[in-house]
Amino acid sequence: MDGEEFTITTPTQGNVSFRLTDTLLLVKHSDSKCKEIPHRQVIKAAFDTASGSLEVAYLTKKTKKKYMSLTSIHGQVQDEKRGRAGEWAESVMQSVYEDAGVKRARRLKVLVNPHGGTKQAVALFIKIVEPILRTAGCHCDVIHTTHQGHAYEIAKDLTLDYDAIITVSGDGLIHEVMNGIAQHADPIRAFSIPIAPIPTGSGNGLSLNLLGITDGLDVAVAALNVIKGRPMKVDLFSFTQNGKRTVSFMSQALGLMADLDVGTEHLRWMGDVRFMVGLIRGIIQFKPCPVQLSFKVAENDKAKMAASLRTRQMGDDDGNLASPVSFMSEESVSDALPPLKYLHEDEDGWTTFDEPLLYVYAGKGPYVGRDFMAFPVSWPNDGLIDVMAMPVSSRKDILTGMAGAHKGESFWHPRLHYVKAHAYRVKPLKSTGYLAVDGEIFPFEEFQVEVHQGLGTFLSPYGRYAVDFTSRNPLETAKSDVMKTEYKGKHYRH
Numbered sequence: 001m002d003g004e005e006f007t008i009t010t011p012t013q014g015n016v017s018f019r020l021t022d023t024l025l026l027v028k029h030s031d032s033k034c035k036e037i038p039h040r041q042v043i044k045a046a047f048d049t050a051s052g053s054l055e056v057a058y059l060t061k062k063t064k065k066k067y068m069s070l071t072s073i074h075g076q077v078q079d080e081k082r083g084r085a086g087e088w089a090e091s092v093m094q095s096v097y098e099d100a101g102v103k104r105a106r107r108l109k110v111l112v113n114p115h116g117g118t119k120q121a122v123a124l125f126i127k128i129v130e131p132i133l134r135t136a137g138c139h140c141d142v143i144h145t146t147h148q149g150h151a152y153e154i155a156k157d158l159t160l161d162y163d164a165i166i167t168v169s170g171d172g173l174i175h176e177v178m179n180g181i182a183q184h185a186d187p188i189r190a191f192s193i194p195i196a197p198i199p200t201g202s203g204n205g206l207s208l209n210l211l212g213i214t215d216g217l218d219v220a221v222a223a224l225n226v227i228k229g230r231p232m233k234v235d236l237f238s239f240t241q242n243g244k245r246t247v248s249f250m251s252q253a254l255g256l257m258a259d260l261d262v263g264t265e266h267l268r269w270m271g272d273v274r275f276m277v278g279l280i281r282g283i284i285q286f287k288p289c290p291v292q293l294s295f296k297v298a299e300n301d302k303a304k305m306a307a308s309l310r311t312r313q314m315g316d317d318d319g320n321l322a323s324p325v326s327f328m329s330e331e332s333v334s335d336a337l338p339p340l341k342y343l344h345e346d347e348d349g350w351t352t353f354d355e356p357l358l359y360v361y362a363g364k365g366p367y368v369g370r371d372f373m374a375f376p377v378s379w380p381n382d383g384l385i386d387v388m389a390m391p392v393s394s395r396k397d398i399l400t401g402m403a404g405a406h407k408g409e410s411f412w413h414p415r416l417h418y419v420k421a422h423a424y425r426v427k428p429l430k431s432t433g434y435l436a437v438d439g440e441i442f443p444f445e446e447f448q449v450e451v452h453q454g455l456g457t458f459l460s461p462y463g464r465y466a467v468d469f470t471s472r473n474p475l476e477t478a479k480s481d482v483m484k485t486e487y488k489g490k491h492y493r494h
């Protein structure tokens, strides 16, 4: 039945015709040219037999609008086509959902943090996000968090019949959800319920990574990801400190990089500008970060990391997407978190970095904020954590290093050490300093981090981070060999 044209008569827009092709829904108003809506943006086609009315809904980008717009068109189907309208609407739904590997009418646990970022979460959810989710037929069980720790409590006792957990917040609430799930009676099954962020916090790093720099702060694009995204397996980290295990999904920051978060909490109202304020303040203060860093290295050649990223990006299109429709994989169900592999006292195969440092920053996901692609060669489920360490140098050095930070160019800074590791540990050499884990403050005390490959799940439109790292090594070939020699020979002891 694809290809057949259906025309409806609407109360306000005259006649509107629809035709479905293999990839598009064509929408034609009598007085305007035909709109081409990709299947992915179509969220509803429904025919009501009793009234003879057809509703078609989709999202489109409109110039000058901050967010994608929801269009819902209702109207009476012409008499002679009424008998086939139900079947046509069903064939549209089949094409835009099941044929794309997506279950319709997802059941969602929605956590709205009224306190995050610029405190817009409640208004944005009610005005923009909820109408989109409801139009798509999603079942939303909405809770407004009332206190710190609330999302943790909810996630810990979550029933496992949700298709996704939606956080209308920043990254901080996701950290809480992850740690609630880690304490769940059935953590592996709970971790296989995908999380999808609606970006209303100040940093929104996860949303930028899943949706890209152009769409990453668009709450309507994020809502579309909730409806149409597919589960993407991601690595999570165990952060252990003083015998306590915490799950981290994004980053651990020490020194200058922790200054961006810690101490700018009271500036949440600024949105992500607060991180720039933190950076400038950190550069003015220019305090060294008194720690010893050790890691279990997997790769330490930047050029190889960038080449391997390009190879992966050219690989199969949705390589990281889990099988569609049903999210729970019965075979992979085990009932406990993976055990820790590395003991704190284990020295075998560990490399120690001996240079005085200005900061250590480790994590997963290229963007940590809109202006900073900190981990450009990060991959969702390579089983590794990207660790960077900046030795104490001049303010000028740091500033030049940050110049192309929004495009990930600081990766190539000759003084920045960047490794992919299975695990790493930090031992403070003094008692005072800053440590932030996923943006939350932690005691400045010894800790260790290891990676659990593919333990977590996010909803993703692409099955990979929606981030292009196009920057090439400015020193290219010859000079990069010099850097490599210096890297291995001078500052490390094995």
Ligand SMILES: Nc1ncnc2c1ncn2[C@@H]1O[C@H](COP(=O)(O)OP(=O)(O)OP(=O)(O)O)[C@@H](O)[C@H]1O
Binding pocket: 113, 114, 115, 116, 117, 118, 145, 146, 147, 148, 149, 150, 168, 169, 170, 171, 172, 173, 174, 176, 200, 201, 202, 203, 204, 205, 268, 439
């Ligand atoms: N009702 C509430 N009152 C106070 N704090 C809350 C409330 N609900 C949640 N929180 C806390 O707010 C903190 C920040 O949440 P969130 O991640 O949404 O915003 P953000 O920190 O501004 O954004 P980002 O993490 O992206 O920088 C979380 O640690 C969470 O525990």
